[in-house]
Amino acid sequence: MDPFLLEAVLNGVLLGGVFALPVLGLNLVFGVVDVIWLCYAELVMVGMYIVWFLHTQAGWPLALAFATCLPAIAVLGLLLHLLVVRPLLAAPPINQVLATGGVLFVLQGAATLVFSTDFRSLGVEMPPIELGEVFVSGTKLAAFVAALLGAAVLWAFLKFTYVGTAIRAIARDREVMPLMGVDPHRIYLIASAAGGALAGLAACLLVVQLDVHPFVGLSFGPITFMICVMGGLGNMLGGFLAAFLMGLIVSVGGFYGDTDMSYVVAFLFFILVMFIRPQGLFTR
């Protein structure tokens, strides 16, 4: 196999790992609360700014900045739920989506006000790792491993804890669960915080690969929504697999043509999937 193609495939898998985290977070929130957070990528953007600011401006060690970012974005997710989503729980879904679209503007505007539109770089780079005849970026590999770990922790949380079981149950049937003694609002809060924490983790992994600017969310936001829908909204495993599929399309497409066109191909693929299997690629 052509080593450059192999490298593109490998990079696609790594990219899929990075897409996977926000996809899992979005699916978690959608599956439980039944609301699409249109501003999800902007939560990630805020997290990236937090890490960048704490590390380069305040001089904190990177690990401490990461450790602060996670709970901070979890709190942001909570606030989003309490201030915006909760008053709209009974509203038509479109009103909910548009309200979170408003939050997208708020976060972009706030980031522009505070940090201006300059591109900020963390300036952390790990040496590339040689695998046979292929070079892989060390930062991307580390981010990939961290993404898989995050996904595994989420899976264990949902599978083995009492709260996780309640979350899965409410995603299955939100009418009956309250009758079984589960307080849906408490579960909504936990899911929102967990969704936020996943955005925070995604921010830590992205900030080492991308420069931060107020509109960075628009560069990976749309594709994460598409991956969610492709995997089946609310379907964790489907979204996880679709993330790798999209990562491969983008990366291998970029190998044959230029990167922009590979996104066009990926989006067209998404539209096709919508027409062929609107319920999601991996839904039984």
Place this chain on the structure above:
Amino acid sequence: MSGLVLPVAVLAALACVPLLSPPDYFMHLLVTGLLTALAGTGWALMGRYRLVSFGHGAFLGIGAYVMGLLWNYYGISPWLGVPIGVAAAVGAGLLLGYPCFQLRVVGHYFALVTLAAGEIVRILIVALRDVTGGSLGMTPHQAPPGGAFAAMQFDKAGFWWVALAAWALGLLAWRVLDRSMTSKALAAIAEDEDAAASIGIRVTREKLKLTMLSVALAALAGALTGQYRMYLNPESLAGLGISLQIVFVAIAGGMYSPIGPTIGALITIGLEESLRVAFGTQFTGAAAFVYGILLVLFMIFLPRGIAGLLERRAAARPGRRLAGAEGTVPAVQPPG
């Protein structure tokens, strides 16, 4: 006949605005406001029947870029280029809409498919940078001396009349739709698609008619905006950002009233400009920040927008009928 007097009088009065020779800046705001209102009107036509598109920016972009490319590369005047651009956008709308409606992609899924479509157009414009100028944008060539009219290159007053005509066309389209059987069919479809289909409404066909109308107005707004600014840019004419702004215009003003998007456009432009004047250009984020907060507040407290508030006031006053209420079918009512 009496229903015609008021609109004609308002239009005539608006057409006289340039004769008062207002300052250029003021005219600029008015022209921008009307074109924004037109895009919002197009979006609201679909939005009020629960077809929420997050990709209307795509149609603005197609309209504008088809027109601009025809002028720059083939010397085809925008007088022809604008209709061709609108036709191209309508074609794209049909291409996207037909499978969507046939395969019943609705609700969240429709919103996300249109979002993808909007992004595709934006990225295509960026990727074809050799032709379109990419993210740096594109400037239509200046018309040769004496050929300004033929190239649709006017001063602000001239463009005011063009924009006014386009805006009036949008309101006319709204009114024609409101009085047609299509609007009744669409209201039924928005309530319950299966029930509507079971009483013989051809769901796909009715939705496609609506989409064509909505897309045409958006594309017209996009093409005229590009021509007015004499500058085309993928970020301001395609993609998620501009699509959401159109949505904001329609929602804030009220998408259930024909005049709602215009109110929304005036608020949006007014807000943007007053923030710019108040804070200067280094606070560019302030407008987006305030927009966002308003959008959230509108969704929570005033989902029918400002026009909805005004209508409620008018309806509450006894002995007065709602302006233009006769013969109109109330579009989908949001609960509460």
